[in-house]
Each structure stands twice: as structure tokens, then as C-alpha cells.
Amino acid sequence: EDQVTQSPEALRLQEGESSSLNCSYTVSGLRGLFWYRQDPGKGPEFLFTLYSAGEEKEKERLKATLTKKESFLHITAPKPEDSATYLCAVQADRGSTLGRLYFGRGTQLTVWP
Amino acid sequence: EAQVTQNPRYLITVTGKKLTVTCSQNMNHEYMSWYRQDPGLGLRQIYYSMNVEVTDKGDVPEGYKVSRKEKRNFPLILESPSPNQTSLYFCASSLSYRGNYEQYFGPGTRLTVT
Numbered sequence: 001e002d003q004v005t006q007s008p009e010a011l012r013l014q015e016g017e018s019s020s021l022n023c024s025y026t027v028s029g030l031r032g033l034f035w036y037r038q039d040p041g042k043g044p045e046f047l048f049t050l051y052s053a054g055e056e057k058e059k060e061r062l063k064a065t066l067t068k069k070e071s072f073l074h075i076t077a078p079k080p081e082d083s084a085t086y087l088c089a090v091q092a093d094r095g096s097t098l099g100r101l102y103f104g105r106g107t108q109l110t111v112w113p
Numbered sequence: 114e115a116q117v118t119q120n121p122r123y124l125i126t127v128t129g130k131k132l133t134v135t136c137s138q139n140m141n142h143e144y145m146s147w148y149r150q151d152p153g154l155g156l157r158q159i160y161y162s163m164n165v166e167v168t169d170k171g172d173v174p175e176g177y178k179v180s181r182k183e184k185r186n187f188p189l190i191l192e193s194p195s196p197n198q199t200s201l202y203f204c205a206s207s208l209s210y211r212g213n214y215e216q217y218f219g220p221g222t223r224l225t226v227t
Binding site for chain 1 (some may be wrong): 146157216
């Protein structure tokens with residue numbers, strides 16, 4: 001069964017303290033792995049798509065990487081405005097479930113000044 | 114502005130009273146989907162549609178219906194709502210299911226069934 005697990009569930013960082021969030025997945029053939037940011041009471045906001053192992057993408061203080069079994073979201077020198085829940089999702093490369101997107105439960109990040 | 118809109122944003126109803134949550138996108142996207150989000154359970158897919166007149170079940174379809182008569186609209190229907198359907202609902206769309214296009218989410222509908 002396809003599964004996405006995110007860790008840690010919650011992370012508190014001091015402003016400027018870099019860290020990484022983990023997303024591990026088990027899926028038969030990965031079509032794409034997605035990272036989203038979600039603020040309280042709002043819809044998820046797209047951050048990155050990763051397609052194949054070894055790929056990396058960056059946006060401001062965020063950098064996403066992908067291996068064959070997991071993805072990391074690295075946050076460099078975070079600021080309080082980076083506080084949010086970060087969601088990981090995978091799309092399987094399988095005909096019967098091609099339209100399905102599987103989400104992890106998210107990592108709630110809090111950055112304090 | 115490219116967006117996914119949902120209505121209503123907040124709804125309180127009683128058990129058994131049929132309701133419809135509308136979803137519309139203005140990006141000419143082929144793919145649309147409904148999710149529910151519950152504390153501790155994350156986002157779970159209810160139904161999705163790969164194109165007009167094509168819909169399929171996600172992880173938690175029981176108690177829900179959908180239809181896709183037009184490309185831009187994908188309403189979620191609860192024929193007989195029950196308290197366990199109290200949740201935060203999101204509609205999403207993407208260009209196509211064939212590639213690995215990111216999904217764009219609506220602002221959410223908070224539903225309470227008493």
C-alpha cells in the first residue's frame with residue numbers, strides 16, 4: 001500500500017537555526033513528489049515538485065531534495081514567517097491510481113524570534 | 114486571477130439535510146479533486162476527476178457524491194450528512210493527471226454537522 005510518512009510531527013526552531021524536515025514514502029513507481037506549505041485555516045500552497053532521485057529545488061530559504069525513498073525539506077536560517085505546516089504528497093506512476101495523490105500528515109514548524 | 118473558489122466557506126447543518134459544496138476553477142484545468150482534512154489524519158482524497166464526465170473514488174468516498182458536467186466545476190454532494198462528516202474540505206485542480214503537475218487548492222469549506 002502506498003504510504004507517506006513525515007517527521008518530525010512538530011518542530012520548534014529559533015530564528016536563524018537551520019534544520020530539515022523528512023518525508024519518507026513507499027510507492028510502486030514515483031511519478032512526482034510535492035511539497036506544500038499550509039497556514040492555519042487556509043488551503044495548501046504549492047512549493048516544489050521533484051520527479052527523480054538526485055533532484056534538488058530551491059526557493060528562498062527552502063531547499064527540497066529527493067532520494068529513492070525519501071525527500072528532505074531543508075530550511076536555512078528560518079524566520080518567524082516560515083512558521084506553517086509543511087505537507088508532502090506523492091503521485092504514483094501506476095495506471096489504476098494515476099489520479100491519486102497521497103499526503104503525509106505534515107510537520108508543524110514554529111520559528112520563534 | 115487564477116484561482117480555485119469554494120462555496121460556502123463555512124456551513125453548519127443538521128444530520129440528514131442534503132447539501133452541496135461548490136468548487137470552480139478558472140485555469141482550464143483537466144483534473145479536479147476533493148479532500149477532507151481532519152486533525153491527526155491529514156489530507157485524505159475523497160473523489161477526483163481526470164476530465165469532464167470522468168470521476169473516480171479516492172480514499173474516503175463513502176457518504177459523498179460528485180459530478181463533473183463542465184470542466185470548470187466539480188461540486189461535492191452530501192446526500193445525508195452525518196456528524197462524522199464534520200471536517201475541513203478542500204477542492205483542488207491541476208492542469209492534467211497525465212503529467213506530474215502540481216495541484217492548486219481552494220480556500221477550504223469548514224463543515225459542521227450536528
